[in-house]
């Protein structure tokens with residue numbers, strides 16, 4: 396175990412800056428509590444244990460009362476940078492850092508509670524016209540649903556020289572009943588691909604520990620697209636360490652971007668860059684790239700006290716990623732856009748794009764981040 400852990404730290408160091416630690420530093424690091432807690436999931440194991448959950452079973456993307464200060468900083472990247480300098484990764488157009496933009500497509504038609512909330516917000520804002528527009532798909536036709544809005548999202552991103560990834564569900568079973576049939580979106584999916592944005596699989600709620608479902612859902616989406624996909628994120632961030640990574644690798648995925656928290660933003664294992672995960676079963680590296688999820692819209696607004704606080708938290712994460720020349724991954728659901736009661740969320744998204752564009756960040760899809768690292 397000890398030798399394999401050392402080898403894993405060495406490999407990460409090489410990915411970090413193509414440099415190596417001296418033997419003394421490597422020994423010190425391998426006994427470092429913080430490093431063991433984050434890189435080898437000791438902390439997650441303890442928290443799961445305290446939560447009466449068996450060791451590293453389903454983490455559900457819950458932070459489990461984690462120390463906020465610890466998660467809000469990329470502690471391992473900082474530790475490595477002390478010895479090795481900042482990341483030595485070349486990004487496109489000489490950008491200093493990267494922003495990975497992603498969208499999970501949970502709904503393509505507003506569910507009843509969204510319609511009710513929209514009515515409430517539009518009435519409060521004395522804007523009945525807006526509500527009328529929001530519900531007009533009911534008589535105009537399903538294709539006019541406000542959540543079939545992928546072109547609008549791409550238009551906003553294009554303004555700031557950005558691209559993104561869309562993750563679509565292709566499952567029959569969901570915790571809240573059936574969501575949508577992926578086949579009805581064929582034209583929309585072709586349009587996304589023609590524009591060179593990415594499409595990946597949003598694995599079903601129960602899929603995170605089921606290889607057959609991963610393969611079936613992948614195949615179903617690929618049949619509609621007529622091409623292979625490489626990326627994955629599980630619905631509700633359901634995840635099992637390290638099994639989900641192993642299964643995804645077996646199912647033929649090149650990368651995953653589920654590893655984050657549902658109820659907190661930040662750096663789950665302290666790294667602000669994609670990495671190959673460590674397998675605590677056989678102590679080897681798993682052949683899949685993890686592009687960790689750092690900021691999800693709902694978790695950000697769930698923890699922020701105000702829109703200003705949400706921006707301050709986001710800006711802090713962006714500035715920190717710029718300092719270490721890493722990659723920051725954002726998730727803004729498609730139903731955040733064209734949605735009266737989530738105007739604040741979609742406005743913040745555009746503010747982020749503007750800010751990162753001014754900083755000359757490389758704002759792109761997850762498969763482009765993956766390809767850039769594999770070069």
Ligand SMILES: [Zn+2]
Pocket residue numbers: 499500501597629630631
């Ligand atoms: Zn989802």
